[in-house]
Amino acid sequence: MAAIPKPEELANISFRPPGRKWMDTKPEFKEGTHCHAAAPKWLEWLDYPFPRSWSTYDEDWKLPKNWKEIFLVGFNDRLNKYRSLRLFMDICVRCGACADKCQFFLGTGDPKNMPVLRAELMRSLYRRYHTTAGKILGRLAGARELTEDVVKELYYYLYQCSECRRCSAFCPYGIDMADITILGRELLSSIGLGIEWAMASVGSCFKIGSHIGSPPHAFKDMLEFFADECEVVTGIRPRVPVNEKGHEILFIMPSGDYFADPGTFNCMGYLLLFEYLDLDYTISTFAAEGGNFGYFISHEMGKRLNAKFYAEAKRLGVKWILGGECGHMWRVINQYMDTWNGPADFLEEPVSPITGTKFENAKSTKMVHICEFTADLIKHGKLNLDPSRNAHIVLTFHDSCNPARAMGLLEEPRYIIKNVLPPGHFYEMPENTIREKNFCCGSGSGFNADEYLPIRLRGGFPRASAVRYVHEKYGVNHVGMICAIDRAVFPPLMDYWVPGVDITGIHELVGNALVFPGERERVVDLRKRPLKGKEKEAEKFLEEVM
Amino acid sequence: MTRMDLQGFLSEKRHLVLERWLNLIFETYPPETARFLKREKDRFANPVAYEFHEGIKGIYEALLYGMEPDRVSYFLDRVISIRAIQDFLPSGALTFIFLLKTAIRKELEKEIREKGVPEELLEIESRIDGLALLCFDVYMRRREKLYELRVDEVKRRVSGLLRMAGLVVDLDQKNNKEVKANEF
Secondary structure (H helix, E strand, O other), X not given: OOOOOOHHHHHOOOOOOOOOOHHHOOOOOOOOOOOOEOOHHHHHHOOOOOOOOOOOOOOOOOOOOOHHHHHHHHHHHHHHHOHHHHHHHHHOXXXXXXXXXXXXXXXXXXXXHOHHHHHHHHHHHHHHHHOHHHHHHHHHHOOOOOOHHHHHHHHHHHOOOOXXXXXXXXXXXXXXXXXXXXXXXXXXXXXXXXXXXXXXXXXXXXXXOOOOOOOHHHHHHHHHHHXXXXXXXXXOOOOOOEOOOOOOEEEEOOOHHHHOOOHHHHHHHHHHHHHHHOOOEEEOXXXXXXXXXXXXXXXXXXXXXXXXXXXXXXXXXXOEEEEOOOOHHHHHHHHHHHHHHOOOOOOOOOXXXXXXXXXXXXXXXXXXXXXXXXXXXXXXXXXXXXXXXXXXXXEEEOOOHHHHHHHOOOHHHHHHHHHHOOOOOEOOOOHHHOHHHOXXXXXXXXXXXXXXXXXXXXXXXXXXXXXXXXXXXXXXXXXXXXOHHHHHHHHHHHHHHOOOOEEEEHHHHHHHHEOOOOOOOOOEOOOOOEOOOOHHHHHHHHHHHO | OEOOOHHHHHHHOHHHHHHHHHHHHHOOOOHHHHHHHHHOOOOOOOHHHHHHHHHHHHHHHHHHHOOOHHHHHHHHHHHHHHHOOOOOOHHHHHHHHHHHHHHHHHHHHHHHHHHOOEHHHHHHHHHHHHHHHHHHHHHHHXXXXXXXXXXXXXXXXXXXXXXXXXXXXXXXXXXXXXXXXXXX
């Protein structure tokens, strides 16, 4: 029988992980550390290459016979096509400014989530196949062969980058890690490697209308239901104009706003605002998705989904497009749309029909963010707002990565918040965690799969840590945000790290505060929670309506 | 076996023991990560190190002076909530509590060499074993929470549809005599 070790001997065990070189450390595909493989059905729907059943847990990922050639040719093509990619491969000087800025590194503690090292996964291939030193000296020059293990490592880590671009904000050269990730994911797609959550969303959006796969009549039913709910709370039933031709504006929102709580309450806020303004608008059941998971897979797929906006705008004969509180939709609009599907010269330069403001920033894309639209209305005194109806809310604002870093939308949501909340009800999180330095929710770019929850909680921890600070210091009980993925993933994030903090969209708060002529006295908010000081009336009201 | 005022000694050496313990915990991460965890002092730029630091301060306090179990669990949770969802096996996640033994022994090295193992060390180590048992409870609560969140998330995805279909009711509301879901 083996001797039982003495406590002193046990205490001598080293808990330090072996200091292996990064090239020799392989990822382990355990449950919760990666997204599951895409089912063949979605690839077939999209005419994507190599649909097959495969599993990340298997040794054999059933790659096509010529996978290596496809990958390397594709890499070469992209290096020639995108000068930025070649620059990003060449220019990094390992200064380390980005290393500790990624929330996935901070939360997982895995060094390969340092952006510099994540990019190195691709750079090592670039050196091996595109530089003389790498070709001759190999590993000595930081180069390595493309093998199946390398492909697996790319799959593992490129799907632990949420394309949030926080690292880019700190890089002195402006290297865009998100672009490297996007192109890396494109190459993985080209050999039949995709994740289920993203491919299912893309397939559903392409074939049916939205990421969640709700058909047109279900979408319309949901909107009618929200109009009913608005009527219960406010006495006003907003119109729901769907697929109507000849209006001025096409409104597009992310599916999270009509499918999942708490986004649904935000959708009620939109409907109420448009009713208040008597806005000449329509919603399309074919452009029923503001989000664009295609962009998380490849530029080509992003382009295909984005094209629906403009096809619908043309079909319905609108003058311009108004977009809801979505995150990556706005990066797509601001940075890709014009190259992919522009110019949208059949549309007109957006002008607010209420204030006459010209949205010159949207001259090319013809698409205006609803926060710009609403902030402009408030600035011109066009909304009668009663902030006391949000007095039960003490708010902090989470800048969503894409509106903040890809379009600089920092002030407009804050301006709205300050006008719909009573004074002293809004508190900022610490300076190095907001605005262009915001921490990502940890679930962007197709990560909101439930099997991925442990990684999402790790990646979201730095954000949650700052929320906890304002929660404990100022009694913050809600986080406001303008992204549907945020609204979908923050509830579990808060429930795990900062219980007692709820989530809200900004237009839900607008809907609460908006005073309609002839409305019934409000005693509950859009979620039917009692307003402050109206608890008794609310109880009676709820007895009547429930 | 000798006797000494170990509690007084550990109280006096509090900062040294805590620093040694924290560094040992950091070293359960890959070297590059450990370097960062040690270096960055801003709590928002390095939230993991901050939580660990706050957690172990409380745990050390509990070790020396005793503490209500709920309060101890709160401090244990500040460390365990993070390690329970990181890439550790349960044993690896809870290693940190046993590293406190290592940190204390290291601090006592000179004393032990000169005078032998102090009797009180056994008592302190037993208390650490007691803390380790509490760690199991906290760890399990966190893992159960993780699975609960997965279920809640799925529910949240369909809650709007259920409301629309009139299939959910709030039984707390008065006058809610019928449960519409029974209409199936």
